[in-house]
Amino acid sequence: MRFSLLNLLQQSFAGHQGWPQQWRFPDPKPSYDAIIVGAGGHGLATAYYMAKEHGMKNIAVLEKGWLGGGNTGRNTTIIRSNYLWEESEGIYEHALKLWEGLSQELNYNVMYSPRGVMMLAHNVHDVQVFKRHVHANRLAGIDNEWLTAQQAKDFCPILNIDPNIRYPIIGAALQRRGGTARHDAVAWGYARGASNMGVDIIQNCEVTGILRGVDGAVTGLETTRGTIKTKRVGVVAAGHTSVLMGMAGVRMPLESYPLQALVSEPIKPIMPCVVMSNTIHAYMSQSDKGELVIGAGTDAYTSYSQTGGLHIAAHTLDAICELFPNVRRMKMLRNWGGIVDVTPDRSPIIGKTPVPGLFVNCGWGTGGFKATPGSGHVFAHTVATGEPHKINAGFTMERFRRGRLIDEAAAAAVAH
Amino acid sequence: MLIINCPHCGERPELEFRYGGEAHIARPANPMSLTDTQWSEFLYFRSNPKGLHAERWRHIGCGRFFNALRNTITDKFVTTYKAGEPMPDIAKFAQNLSSGSAANG
Numbered sequence: 001m002r003f004s005l006l007n008l009l010q011q012s013f014a015g016h017q018g019w020p021q022q023w024r025f026p027d028p029k030p031s032y033d034a035i036i037v038g039a040g041g042h043g044l045a046t047a048y049y050m051a052k053e054h055g056m057k058n059i060a061v062l063e064k065g066w067l068g069g070g071n072t073g074r075n076t077t078i079i080r081s082n083y084l085w086e087e088s089e090g091i092y093e094h095a096l097k098l099w100e101g102l103s104q105e106l107n108y109n110v111m112y113s114p115r116g117v118m119m120l121a122h123n124v125h126d127v128q129v130f131k132r133h134v135h136a137n138r139l140a141g142i143d144n145e146w147l148t149a150q151q152a153k154d155f156c157p158i159l160n161i162d163p164n165i166r167y168p169i170i171g172a173a174l175q176r177r178g179g180t181a182r183h184d185a186v187a188w189g190y191a192r193g194a195s196n197m198g199v200d201i202i203q204n205c206e207v208t209g210i211l212r213g214v215d216g217a218v219t220g221l222e223t224t225r226g227t228i229k230t231k232r233v234g235v236v237a238a239g240h241t242s243v244l245m246g247m248a249g250v251r252m253p254l255e256s257y258p259l260q261a262l263v264s265e266p267i268k269p270i271m272p273c274v275v276m277s278n279t280i281h282a283y284m285s286q287s288d289k290g291e292l293v294i295g296a297g298t299d300a301y302t303s304y305s306q307t308g309g310l311h312i313a314a315h316t317l318d319a320i321c322e323l324f325p326n327v328r329r330m331k332m333l334r335n336w337g338g339i340v341d342v343t344p345d346r347s348p349i350i351g352k353t354p355v356p357g358l359f360v361n362c363g364w365g366t367g368g369f370k371a372t373p374g375s376g377h378v379f380a381h382t383v384a385t386g387e388p389h390k391i392n393a394g395f396t397m398e399r400f401r402r403g404r405l406i407d408e409a410a411a412a413a414v415a416h
Numbered sequence: 417m418l419i420i421n422c423p424h425c426g427e428r429p430e431l432e433f434r435y436g437g438e439a440h441i442a443r444p445a446n447p448m449s450l451t452d453t454q455w456s457e458f459l460y461f462r463s464n465p466k467g468l469h470a471e472r473w474r475h476i477g478c479g480r481f482f483n484a485l486r487n488t489i490t491d492k493f494v495t496t497y498k499a500g501e502p503m504p505d506i507a508k509f510a511q512n513l514s515s516g517s518a519a520n521g
Contacts, residue, residue, distance in 0.1 A: 185429060242464035254459035255437075257458045282490075289445040300435035301418075303488045304466045309417045 002107050019404035021189060028202050031229035032060045034383055036236055037207050037219060037244060039063030040072040042361055042368065043236035044190035045376020046383065047199045054375075054384035057198035062223060064206035068187030071238050074262050074338035075369040076283065076295040078274050080117040080178035082137050082144045087394040087406045088347060094391050095179060095374025102373055106188030110181050110286065112375030114272040118152060120323070122167040122287070126279055130173040137175075145346035147172045156273050161226045165322055167280045180285055186372055210248040210358070215294070218357035220249070234359045234383040239304065239339025240305045241362035252362070254341045254401045257298040258308040259366050260316075262335035266290030275323070278390060282319035291329060294320060298340065300304060308337040308410050340366050344397075350379055350392040358381050360397070417511065421496045422475040423482050436472030438462050439483040440503050468506050468513070485509060 001007065001020055011018055034050065036043045038059045039406035050056045061067075080229050081292060100106075121127045130146070135261040137144035149161040152172040161169045190253065191201055209222030210233065238245050239256040241312055267290050278285035283295045296316035299308045313335050321328045343349060343363035348371070350361045361379040378389040388396070399405060418430040444450055444458060463469075469488050473496075474481045484496040485504060494509050 081424060240466070242462075243466050251457075251461045252464065253456075253462070255464050256460050300430075301471065301486070302464060302490075305489060305491050307491075311417050311431060388444055398462045401452050403452075403456075 008365075013038055014230060022192045023201055026200045026202065026203065028060065028062075028223070028225050028228050029200065030221075033058045033230065034234065034328045035059065035230045036061045036081070036233035036234045038070075038236040038238065038240075038384075039067035039187075039191070039201055039203065040070050040136070040236065040238060041068065041186050041190065041274065041372040042238075042364070042375045042379070043234075043371055044068075044187055044201070046234060046236060046361065046379045047201075047376075048190045048194040048197075049377045049380035050384050051194055051197040051199050054380060056384055060200040060202055060227075060228070062190070062205045062207055063201070063203045064219070064224075064286065066203050067191050067201060069182055069369065071338040071340065072183055072187045072372075074336055075183055076285070076293050077183045077287075077291075077369060078178070078276070078283065078285065078295075078367075079182045079370040080175050080274075081142055081182055081370070082117075082133055082173065082175045082178070083212075083408060084133055084136055085406050085408065086140065088408055089137065089142055090391045090396070091348075091350075091374050092371055093140070093142050095371045095376070098373035098377060099181060100177075102181075102186075102189070106189035106193050106316055107187060108192060110185045110189055112179065112181040114177050114179040115285075116155065116174055116176045117250075118147070118155060119173045120169050120274055120277040120279070121171045121173070121274065122169060122193035122279045125302050127171055130171070133372060134173055137211055142175075143177055144173055144175050156275055158179065158326055158415075159275065160323055160325050166347065167319075168323065169323075173336070178274065180287075182288075183369060185240070186369075188377070207244060207247070210244070212248065212355065216356060218355060230249070231357050232359070232383055233359065236361045236379070238362065238364065238368070239341050241277050241341050241345055241360065245353070245360065248353075248358055250355060252360075253343055253349075253397070254363055256304060256339050256341050257301070258303050258305060258337040259298045259340045260296040260308040260313050260335060260337045262294050262296065262313055262332050263287070264292040264294070264330045265333050267292070270326070277319060280319040280322070282316045282323065283322065284320055291333065292330070292392060294332075296335075298342075304339055306337050306339055318375065326371070340364070342366070344361060344409075345407045346409035348375070348395055349397050350375065350395040351388045351397065352386075353397065418474060418491060418493070420471075420475075420484070420493060421508040422480075422494050423498045424476065424478045424480055425475060428475065428477060432475060432477050434474045434476065436481060439472045465497055468510055470503050470506070472499075487513060
């Protein structure tokens with residue numbers, strides 16, 4: 001069913017009791033043309049574009065929990081594309097362009113809101129780095145502009161630009177097309193679209209083994225709901241990528257860390273944009289519900305616990321209270337953690353693996369949500385054709401052997 | 417916050433420590449003899465296990481590195497030991513872990 005004003009009116013008169021299920025709950029078939037492991041935003045987007053643009057309808061997405069229940073449901077929903085290196089600009093800008101038309105594409109409101117993402121500079125190094133980003137982005141046709149402290153305050157009036165605070169704001173980089181989207185709706189929209197085209201989304205189905213033939217190629221998957229045959233597997237499992245790839249004997253250049261976020265009690269709108277500070281490590285935006293959505297950092301140690309140390313969140317709140325003094329007395333409602341898979345150069349790995357038929361899309365680290373549509377789009381191309389799309393050609397695992405890293409870690413100096 | 421048992425100083429809060437990544441990765445004695453694949457394995461590839469992880473920590477208090485076995489599912493330490501000592505038998509600890517968790521419900 002397509003959502004429209006007409007059926008909204010019809011359902012309104014019927015008391016909203018007649019809305020159909022948004023996606024099917026099928027049992028696994030004995031075999032598929034391809035299987036995506038992980039029904040988060042990236043995995044569902046991959047399945048959606050495989051069905052839509054590559055005509056692969058006999059495919060499945062396996063999920064050990066429920067769809068969108070991992071990092072897709074745990075992130076701070078920030079979207080931007082102001083990265084430094086050409087490969088990164090390519091994929092994040094590809095994603096941003098898809099975000100702009102995504103609600104229409106999916107006929108599902110993902111609530112993409114280009115309200116502007118402002119990144120604060122607190123010292124000379126920040127100013128140099130951000131101006132370098134601004135220039136690099138503008139050369140690539142990506143909007144990014146430099147603001148003085150006063151211009152930053154004009155854009156976000158609750159910002160404290162007092163020069164006498166511990167880390168005074170001396171400028172900011174603003175990407176106006178950046179913003180936020182509704183994280184759950186992205187997973188739900190892609191799931192609905194994929195399911196309608198015949199993709200089986202199988203939840204509560206954990207992969208326990210990767211089967212390989214005598215030539216080493218993938219022949220199927222062992223799951224908690226039985227053995228499923230397939231010749232192509234795309235692993236899109238975020239923090240659990242190392243575990244899954246280990247089932248095929250592939251070691252990964254990844255480490256999994258807890259990353260935390262928290263939200264406040266809901267209040268009236270006070271914040272018109274997203275503000276990030278890499279240097280004092282805080283970022284904040286306000287959801288449509290009115291909660292302040294705050295992102296904290298990663299814990300120091302690797303973990304799969306989906307929880308982090310309170311001192312990490314407290315450290316971020318110290319910074320938030322200095323940047324936004326008028327939120328100091330607010331209460332935090334919830335905090336939580338997700339497990340992010342971090343590569344040595346903080347850029348993703350999207351492509352082939354040493355195992356024929358096995359593909360991987362991982363390493364999005366602390367900033368994967370913004371890339372969801374672009375990541376799914378190019379990974380669908382990779383799994384369907386067996387070769388990377390030109391946008392993800394540089395994001396190979398091979399780059400760690402060649403030394404041709406895409407070093408966004410040094411570019412941004414922190415998690416992003 | 418984790419409570420970590422420094423083998424030299426005893427139990428201290430996590431804030432007194434720095435994490436040092438996976439343990440028992442020796443720097444190659446002769447880097448020039450390594451292939452690119454071996455060198456990238458040393459630099460970048462990690463086991464990242466879900467379960468017991470042998471890892472390095474440094475206690476800022478005494479300034480010394482030591483190693484630890486920690487369960488990455490619960491973040492609980494099962495043992496710490498001095499740098500230079502061999503890695504404990506992970507299989508034995510893993511067995512204790514599963515029987516211990518069964519006893520604790």
